[in-house]
Amino acid sequence: MTLPAAPTACHADHAEYLRAAIVAHARVAENTWRLRLDCPALAAAATPGQFAMLRIPDRSDPLLARPLAVYDTFAGSSGPRYADFMYVVHGKFTTALTALGPGDELVAWGPLGNGFGTEPADHVVLVAGGIGQTALLALGRERLGLARYGTAARTPPPARRVTFCWGARHAGMFADVEDFRAAGCDVHLATLDGSAGVRGTVVDLLDGLFAAGLPEPHATRVACCGPEPMMAAVGRWAEARGLACDVSLEAPMACGVGICFTCVAKVRDGHGGWDYRRTCIEGPVFDSRLIEW
Ligand SMILES: Cc1cc2nc3c(=O)[nH]c(=O)nc-3n(C[C@H](O)[C@H](O)[C@H](O)COP(=O)(O)OP(=O)(O)OC[C@H]3O[C@@H](n4cnc5c(N)ncnc54)[C@H](O)[C@@H]3O)c2cc1C
Numbered sequence: 001m002t003l004p005a006a007p008t009a010c011h012a013d014h015a016e017y018l019r020a021a022i023v024a025h026a027r028v029a030e031n032t033w034r035l036r037l038d039c040p041a042l043a044a045a046a047t048p049g050q051f052a053m054l055r056i057p058d059r060s061d062p063l064l065a066r067p068l069a070v071y072d073t074f075a076g077s078s079g080p081r082y083a084d085f086m087y088v089v090h091g092k093f094t095t096a097l098t099a100l101g102p103g104d105e106l107v108a109w110g111p112l113g114n115g116f117g118t119e120p121a122d123h124v125v126l127v128a129g130g131i132g133q134t135a136l137l138a139l140g141r142e143r144l145g146l147a148r149y150g151t152a153a154r155t156p157p158p159a160r161r162v163t164f165c166w167g168a169r170h171a172g173m174f175a176d177v178e179d180f181r182a183a184g185c186d187v188h189l190a191t192l193d194g195s196a197g198v199r200g201t202v203v204d205l206l207d208g209l210f211a212a213g214l215p216e217p218h219a220t221r222v223a224c225c226g227p228e229p230m231m232a233a234v235g236r237w238a239e240a241r242g243l244a245c246d247v248s249l250e251a252p253m254a255c256g257v258g259i260c261f262t263c264v265a266k267v268r269d270g271h272g273g274w275d276y277r278r279t280c281i282e283g284p285v286f287d288s289r290l291i292e293w
Pocket residue numbers: 051062066067068069070085086087088089090091092093094095131134135249250251252253284
């Protein structure tokens with residue numbers, strides 16, 4: 001197997017450090033909130049799979065910003081203006097965030113990271129676990145020709161079809177799944193307790209979906225985001241079928257810009273070895289074959 005070249009660091013050329021007002025904030029599923037920020041520069045530059053480091057200003061606890069994927073961007077009357085984020089309440093930052101509302105401000109630094117590429121694919125299969133769908137909606141909308149992201153230089157070839165497979169523990173965890181249907185994705189769900197879609201994991205779902213007719217390997221590309229064991233399983237599933245698979249890693253991050261090395265992942269070098277790579281600037285999106293799971 002020939003591995004692709006190890007990724008190079010992005011330069012965050014379009015990243016802005018700004019204060020952004022919250023314009024909408026609501027609970028959208030169990031323990032899950034959706035946030036809209038007024039941040040034109042970030043909205044204009046973000047591409048699918050990129051993220052922003054967010055923190056609550058004028059507070060020292062939590063001290064460090066936290067990374068959230070840019071879920072989607074929206075235009076105002078004079079061009080790109082708003083960016084949406086969706087998050088699960090985990091710890092200090094996300095708990096404190098739930099108390100904020102329209103008019104409050106956040107500090108945002110972004111967009112950051114190497115997001116999804118623009119390789120041609122006739123059929124794009126988006127695979128999410130848990131809150132991993134946040135990295136995938138914009139990619140689906142872009143490939144189906146519904147939205148453009150970033151600069152005019154970004155011209156991804158359209159896909160004929162986008163399939164979205166989403167696995168969660170139970171039905172109450174699916175947030176705004178209609179966004180994917182409205183984008184024209186072919187949506188399939190799996191839950192461990194069988195409360196929505198197929199009972200089982202998202203890999204069971206993929207097995208069932210493609211048992212009858214496997215995707216055409218050279219025309220299909222998988223894009224995946226979720227818990228690490230799930231991404232490893234999806235990467236192996238894709239590799240076994242000869243499908244290219246990009247994974248968006250969610251390593252804990254302290255700085256988001258390549259300085260602290262808290263976010264490293266073991267990435268293969270193509271010569272039988274591996275080295276640590278910084279998920280924040282050399283990822284978060286990697287070819288799954290490069291990851292030493
Ligand atoms: C590129 C990227 C994009 C992300 N996008 C989203 C998103 O769109 N929505 C979302 O809900 N979350 C996302 N995350 C995860 C999010 O950044 C963490 O959940 C964040 O730490 C929550 O902050 P907190 O202060 O509430 O919890 P913390 O106090 O930071 O953490 C609470 C607990 O979760 C653990 N933890 C922290 N970060 C992670 C992680 N990345 N993976 C596994 N365990 C972790 C901690 O060790 C701790 O035990 C993303 C992470 C990355 C790297």
